[in-house]
Every structure is written in C-alpha cells, then in structure tokens.
Amino acid sequence: MRAPEQGMRPDAPAQRRRPRVAVVIPTLNEEEPIGEVIRAVPRDFVDDIIVADSGSDDRTVERACAAGARVVVERQRGYGRACAAGARAAHDCDIVAFLDGDGSDRPELVPTLLAPILDGTHDFVIGSRTRGEREPGSMNALQVAAGYIAGGLTRLLYGVTYTDMCAFRAIRRDTLDRLGMREMTYGWNLEMQMRAARAGLRILEVPVAHRRRIGGASKVSGTVAGTLKAGLRIGVAFARIAFERRHRADPAEAPTRAAEE
Secondary structure (H helix, E strand, O other): OOOOOOOOOOOOOOOOOOOOEEEEEEEOOOOOOHHHHHHHOOOOOOOEEEEEEOOOOOOHHHHHHHOOOEEEEOOOOOHHHHHHHHHHHOOOOOEEEEOOOOOOOOHHHHHHHHHHHHOOOOOEEEEEOOOOOEOOOOOOHHHHHHHHHHHHHHHHHHOOOOOOOOOOEEEEHHHHHHHOOOOOOOOHHHHHHHHHHHOOOOEEEEEOOEOOOOOOOOOOOOOHHHHHHHHHHHHHHHHHHHOOOOOOOOHHHHHHHHHHO
C-alpha cells in the first residue's frame, strides 16, 4: 500500500476496522461446564459470545447468561439446528467461530483459528483433534476413525482431505450464508466441510489441543447408542450431499463461476 502523502488532510478516512467476530456455542444440558467455557473465550478477539441452546431442561441457559453470553433459545432439539440459530443471531458479525459447550474444545485457541481468516489467506479454518494433542479418553476409536474415513471420502469427491469433523472451526459469515446449510442434526459439521470443499473455498486445517469434557454427560461418545445414532445421521447427511444433482448449483460456487466467465 502506498505511504500516506505529506500534507494529507486530518479528516482523511479512518483506518479500516477490525472484522467483528462471534463465537457460537451450541448446547443441550451443559449446566456444569458452560460457565467455565464462556469465561475462557478471549474477549480481546471476540465481540459476541452466543450460546445457542436447543431445549435444555437444566440450568444451562441461566448459567450462560450469568457468565456473560447472549443466549438464543431454539425450542426444537438438534445440534445443527442450534448451530444454525446461533449463526443467524451473529448477523452483524464478519466471522463466526463454533465450539462445543462441554469444555472439550479449548476456547483460548480461538485466535489460532481466526488468524488465517483475518490475514485474508483463508475462508474456512477447522481444528483437527487427531493432529493435535489429545487428553487420553477425550476421543474414542470410532470418532477418530470416522474423521479419517469422512476425510478420505471427501478427498475422492472434491480433492480436499480432512482428518477430523471437529466442531471447533471458524468461517466468514457471508461465506457460511452462501453454503446453503440444511442439516439440522449431527451431520452439520460434515455438511459444512463438504460444501466448503465443493465450493472451492480456501480451507485450512490446523492441529488443536483437545481434552475430556469438564462436566456433564456426552450425548454422542458417552454411550454406544449415542455413537451409533450420531454415526447414522452423519452417514445419511454425507450420502445426501454427495448425491445431490450436480445441475443444482451450490450457492457458494456462483460468485466464482461468474468471475471466471
């Protein structure tokens, strides 16, 4: 950029503002860990902390408010439904980061995900637990295997390899809008990854530390039934997206094609 010329008027345009950042935390009965999770979010980097609750029947909402978060209540349950509600609530932000409310993701690492987007080098940054330092017992073998399998299949379809379906991620707000997300269950994360790959977004996967949940009970990895139920929904989401008719253009691809014509 050219240096300012001497004698420039003092009322010249101000320096460009920092993009606004929202952190969305989907929850369902996370009254034990949620306060600690919210307090660990680095406020110097984040403008809005949104807890998107999907029908908790404990004190999650009360404790989230007490910790300083803005709470959005989604009456219908569903992990993707909560994420979508939180993203809608972040309409005045430029970047949206997502992390789980159980304390397994490390909120202090949010700046690591934001940096490549703020630098303008990437549109979508996803954390990889399998490439990072994991506390023993924080992920079961099925979770690890599922991340690699889904990543391998995504490479076959779109030429982009992932090693995880980690909830800890950040994406440009306008880019997320154009992806046309539809999945309302546990397939939300994978759908975002597949649509981002298909749209040709600038994607970066970074290793992140991961730990055991700091309170409450897991709805997925805590039981065999929960793991199988989530796995089924993720599999259905993968098949639906993979076999979408190609003549129905992905909304995020339109600007790219228009620029090439």
